[in-house]
């Protein structure tokens with residue numbers, strides 16, 4: 320496919336110099352005050368030279384939103400300067416800068432931050448060894464969190480970002496409201512699948528209203544989601560088709576599918592052999608772009624992803640080891656799977672990756 324490296328225009332006019340985005344990746348490397356560190360700035364600036372769009376690490380919209388050690392924050396005006404540095408590090412290289420806005424909900428690690436209130440849709444613990452039973456949010460507090468996302472969007476516009484991505488994937492708070500596992504509410508935010516949609520869709524509408532008030536017409540708004548959950552009860556593909564249909568009626572620039580592999584079929588129903596992207600594309604049609612992620616490591620993978628129906632692709636792990644990944648793909652050079660000083664990674668991320676099982680099985684090594 321020849322148009323991988325050609326200019327791509329999103330629905331509201333923003334242009335990308337290729338169809339390749341950097342996947343959002345947490346770096347665990349902020350300064351102790353949760354502002355962007357110099358090492359993070361270097362990491363982003365290097366990737367911005369390569370990618371059509373850089374989607375940042377999950378960035379916490381409030382104190383209770385923080386899910387990871389040294390996770391950058393956009394909770395209030397005090398973080399504006401830090402966010403300006405991040406936007407500038409990306410914008411100055413001609414890549415589109417998209418800030419991923421996030422709340423961890425019940426996935427926040429207990430004890431990570433002093434006096435943090437671990438909250439979710441309902442008081443149901445995640446099926447994870449370290450999880451703590453969260454406190455169920457009062458209805459009025461849900462509106463406060465929606466305000467936090469709206470405020471983060473306003474700050475992202477002031478900081479100079481080209482867009483925001485709502486982190487509705489990977490089991491965090493937005494997904495927790497959509498999931499029948501974590502959402503057992505019986506008020507306007509829970510119960511039927513329609514009521515479980517209320518939190519994500521209200522968020523999207525608020526973010527779009529903030530864009531209209533403060534942003535340019537081409538300000539990018541995207542939504543990331545995980546199509547299925549393995550828990551019982553859990554999000555099914557039937558639920559997700561309803562979600563993406565509603566998302567497609569909104570003025571979003573893209574829907575981003577977060578999967579272990581971009582070719583995935585249903586994980587819940589092994590008899591269903593149709594790729595998830597085929598189902599999503601059938602519902603969404605050309606109403607908005609779809610980004611694929613998960614195991615996209617080569618030009619062949621990108622071509623396969625575009626042929627399957629994705630409009631754009633996001634590269635994760637391979638873009639951590641190889642800081643020049645897009646140049647290498649374009650020039651036919653085999654991407655580097657060696658993590659070393661040329662990877663230009665913040666040191667806490669480098670150290671953390673060393674301890675991750677599974678990377679060596681995928682051919683990665685450390686120097």
Ligand SMILES: Cc1cc2nc3c(=O)[nH]c(=O)nc-3n(C[C@H](O)[C@H](O)[C@H](O)COP(=O)(O)O)c2cc1C
Nearest residue numbers: 342343344345376377577612613614615634635636
């Ligand atoms: C170190 C690391 C941090 C990540 N942090 C985030 C994150 O902040 N937000 C998010 O949506 N996904 C996050 N992910 C998931 C990636 O965006 C991506 O979906 C996943 O790594 C699969 O793509 P890959 O096979 O190309 O690595 C992270 C992945 C890695 C490896």
